[in-house]
Amino acid sequence: MAGSTFGQLFSVTNFGESHGVAIGCVIDGCPPGMKLSEADIQPDLDRRKPGTSRHVTQRSEADQVEILSGVYEGVTTGTPIALLIRNQDQRSSDYGNIAMQFRPGHADYTYWHKYGVRDPRGGGRSSARLTAPMVAAGAVAKKWLFEKYGTQIMGCMTALGEVEIPFQDWDFVAQNPFFSPNNDVVPELEAYMDNLRREGDSVGARLMVGAINVPVGLGAPLFDKLDADIAYAMMGVNAVKGVEMGDGFDVVAQKGSQHGDEMPPTGFKTNHSGGVLGGISSGQPVVVHVAIKPTSSIRVPRESIDVEGNAATVETFGRHDPCVGIRATPILEAMLALVLIDHVLLHRAQNGDVTVQTPVLTMDEGL
């Protein structure tokens, strides 16, 4: 495939640029017979959209989604579901100087060399704005997974720059602009961001995303392991530089007697694995950690070149997220949902007739 399609059987083809006419996607392979309307999709788009607090870009986009096809009388028909979001607040004049220079740490330079042409307005195709259609598609996947298996997908921020965010309660995540599962740390996060904006700089973040009630058996031995596809999905999100399943890099110093999750008849006792064994879901919660780099569009001057190779000092003005991690939680949730639904369909294609007498183990611990 040419690259803009995600998923094999529940396939999402993404299109659009940050400041083009519209962005959107086509979902192909959605099972028929599910109730669906824009109202099922909009809430996740609203969680991701810009301009909802002073800590994110002030671009004003309603991100209103329109279903163009694939739904008849409020029910999915099994045919492609096209979703359209018109861009509204394209203030392209902001980006004049960027068109001829390359921001350090940005896709400007690599796009230019790959294609020999690029839409520089708002980062064009490399903008995180293109995650909106994925959030929309993810909402469709989430709904199906929940109705079929009770699967629930949740994410939160676990660190903002140097500030660690100890987990308190999932309910808190929706109560602050940072998707922080900890309300006590919010003032510190706000002060941190306010200071950062004054400096004209940006910062990274760490997020966690996971799922409960994931059926056992999803994923292929090799190469389409469930965790391999999750890593692909997460690393494919703008600015992501690291992905961990379960204990992640902590496994380096672990012993086998410590890492392997014991599994007596009463159920899994721990979840070091993050819900995947040998590339296949175990029924434990799926747990993923993600590292997000600081935005490269900053006011701090940086050394670079222009399109003719001359030295240039780049300072980026315009509207940007000083921490793209802040709005990334619904994106990661959507990508996880898309991986899971694809593997559900792949699994039942090959193994729809499998029956096993062995009981499925439970797992008390949640995400």
Add this chain to the structure above:
Amino acid sequence: MAGSTFGQLFSVTNFGESHGVAIGCVIDGCPPGMKLSEADIQPDLDRRKPGTSRHVTQRSEADQVEILSGVYEGVTTGTPIALLIRNQDQRSSDYGNIAMQFRPGHADYTYWHKYGVRDPRGGGRSSARLTAPMVAAGAVAKKWLFEKYGTQIMGCMTALGEVEIPFQDWDFVAQNPFFSPNNDVVPELEAYMDNLRREGDSVGARLMVGAINVPVGLGAPLFDKLDADIAYAMMGVNAVKGVEMGDGFDVVAQKGSQHGDEMPPTGFKTNHSGGVLGGISSGQPVVVHVAIKPTSSIRVPRESIDVEGNAATVETFGRHDPCVGIRATPILEAMLALVLIDHVLLHRAQNGDVTVQTPVLTMDEGL
């Protein structure tokens, strides 16, 4: 695809089980006209094969590769290259008890629930033995990349359990059984492993793999970013639980002014990005870090169930790697080579006519 094929245009289809008749792969899409014989492939297989030191499994396999097709008079013809490795040392009696029980942390349980049947001998399809054909395919990819672009791919171990391995010199990697780029630490590593074997336990590891002389422009905006496909490839290797590009999880606490690699006309000054910007290669070295979990086949008794759901205490005897990370370096190198060659072919398919006046920046710093 059904899952056992890696890569879109340079496609490797893997087959076999640990204790079956044979393992192997079919490489489809190799460019024609390259000199190739078994002698080009065997060295990497020898680097990966078992039984080369007391610190790895004592299973005795020559891992002799046979080219069945796709090469005529010593030159690739562009048609599928089938590679075959006969299994030799199948001591399946070792695995009697495992067939009816599930090792904590192992794929036993998930395979069973997915397929309702499994080959328990040596882990069957879930065995790391299946990485051998990938190492063979990777050797073909490495050769082509080197001849075409001078691309070189190198890996090493950077931590074994709690023991950190500070980088000294690439030349050292081939001089010890750990792929350690540090000779001074080798006695400590040996003592660590000897102790571990006595305890009947296993341990994790961290590895680095990278490439130099990677052309600029490889990778698609979304979703087939070069780093997304690298993450997929690495997380798909047995026992991997974490993948980082460049600075990886360190980016969480970085500022944008610190992370973005400045790029004056003299070239990139740093390589925090790990060689990928916006999902597309920048010409900087590609740098990847990988976390490998401890093996689940250990002598330490563990709580589990059997296939009927009854409580069982699992102790695994037989021949196993106490640290699969020790033999993983050539595997990670191969997977990186396979991702790179696939993206070279994808890139020139779409962008074969692109010409850009902007000079390509250099990067002095190596891996």
Add this chain to the structure above:
Amino acid sequence: MAGSTFGQLFSVTNFGESHGVAIGCVIDGCPPGMKLSEADIQPDLDRRKPGTSRHVTQRSEADQVEILSGVYEGVTTGTPIALLIRNQDQRSSDYGNIAMQFRPGHADYTYWHKYGVRDPRGGGRSSARLTAPMVAAGAVAKKWLFEKYGTQIMGCMTALGEVEIPFQDWDFVAQNPFFSPNNDVVPELEAYMDNLRREGDSVGARLMVGAINVPVGLGAPLFDKLDADIAYAMMGVNAVKGVEMGDGFDVVAQKGSQHGDEMPPTGFKTNHSGGVLGGISSGQPVVVHVAIKPTSSIRVPRESIDVEGNAATVETFGRHDPCVGIRATPILEAMLALVLIDHVLLHRAQNGDVTVQTPVLTMDEGL
């Protein structure tokens, strides 16, 4: 893939239903740097659109295409090109009775059993209206092929029902509503169709489509032969029941000494092969013949069942093409263009470095 995406590297994802909000497609993988605007696409859409003569459906659709993405300052950027066509003349009330009954020879019954739900308005997803986005995508492919290789793609009708249409001149094709390359036969065709409409019946047709200036070397040995992909593309067009390459079914009675096209240094002497040898283009014109069945939506009463399995007599009123073959020429041209561009990209991906001293043979005879 879930089925609605055509092509591997120049990929077209189609969406929409006959009477939905909109139809369209996303082209992924178009090479960058080509000038493109709606004006390059609209002419082929106009050739295909309904209502242009009394011999086709009287539904009134402007089929005005809008480019939503992938083009910046009039040039393709290499990113997905989304094309949107709003439906305008949905007179869904026409289809009331069809919703509960199955037309013999129509997709009604099979869609219903496959999905358990369907959009019956105008045939929903099974409507030939969904070929419009393919015609639009094909126009993009045609433009690129012509600019790169001088490739030209042409089609015409060669039989309408029992009326054979002997070839006279390509120029005539645009001069009559039947895409007939013969002007003398047009009055007979008109009378034939007028009579058919009075009877409330429909009829089949045979079309030819071909290409000149196709580079040698397109297609893979197996399975993605150029002719195999052409057969897939053509048989995938609504109502097509037969596909022939070159001499097609006439080869059954041919001798090898008659069929094999002699190829002295002066060039190919004949073109029995239709431009493909061993699945790979030879540089001869590509020649394809296609059989199109009569429409199943007719006024003549037919025996069938309703959704509850009761006997039903089906008579279809509303607006329908009595011969879908009449508007099929631009569709077949588009599908051929899409196959060719995909194979050009696939070919240069693998074989971009191939050089051969052997001269390329010419072929005087055109289509």
Add this chain to the structure above:
Amino acid sequence: MAGSTFGQLFSVTNFGESHGVAIGCVIDGCPPGMKLSEADIQPDLDRRKPGTSRHVTQRSEADQVEILSGVYEGVTTGTPIALLIRNQDQRSSDYGNIAMQFRPGHADYTYWHKYGVRDPRGGGRSSARLTAPMVAAGAVAKKWLFEKYGTQIMGCMTALGEVEIPFQDWDFVAQNPFFSPNNDVVPELEAYMDNLRREGDSVGARLMVGAINVPVGLGAPLFDKLDADIAYAMMGVNAVKGVEMGDGFDVVAQKGSQHGDEMPPTGFKTNHSGGVLGGISSGQPVVVHVAIKPTSSIRVPRESIDVEGNAATVETFGRHDPCVGIRATPILEAMLALVLIDHVLLHRAQNGDVTVQTPVLTMDEGL
């Protein structure tokens, strides 16, 4: 994909050359739990193998298949099934002159221009010998389809050169070397072939292949229609130049009132459609007709060029089939089986939860 893999979910990757070490394939995605051994596969290979009568090539190949993986204790495990057939009777000296010249009508010329290198021995990769692994894979698919749905796949010859073969009885097909369903015509066929061999010429053939007990609902609206994939599969078989579904090219002159198969509650009354409506199986028998061209390797002298572009007269000696259609029946059966099983898996992936109250219609008429 690089082209040598057939099928999306039941994927067969083919490898090998006519005179190489071995040929074979890897089946990925076979459902687990089916009994399978070489004895299930060999009979179809024996039907296809050379040397079984004086009317086919006299090359002596046992075509003995070895299962290398994917089967444990006589049962499929759901992991890749590798099948290996060693070549035995490579008499490559026969092909000396062919290496430097191009046979008219043969893949010689196009391979050479595509790859710049080719294995000329026995046609290398372009040889019909590469259909043997597909026959083997098809035997696995046939077994699964029969056990799951009672699906049966049958083929026969319907014309050999100018000799039409009127259908008499399926039982006759196995009783003569031509796969003729008519015993009376066999002497005429034998005389025809004997004469042809004396002339050193070759001839074409027409075959029919079909399936009964195909479940309703297989195939996607567009583009992966069941008939589109069948056309792809059939046109991809060596020497095929035409494919028809059901009435095929006869539909051109049919009226809609004649073509559309009436379907009262008692079942389909006719089968003009060939078992596919709107790209989706209807439950009627699937009926396909295929045109096979005469072999290009003939003793009759033909005008051509050599690799340097000089004029050359080509006369081909060595062992060849004067009519490749004679051995093609099991090949077409296999390809049809592979398409059907792939679509069964695709269908249940998306639509595994669909239930419909409408009864499934029957069809008395067989193939």
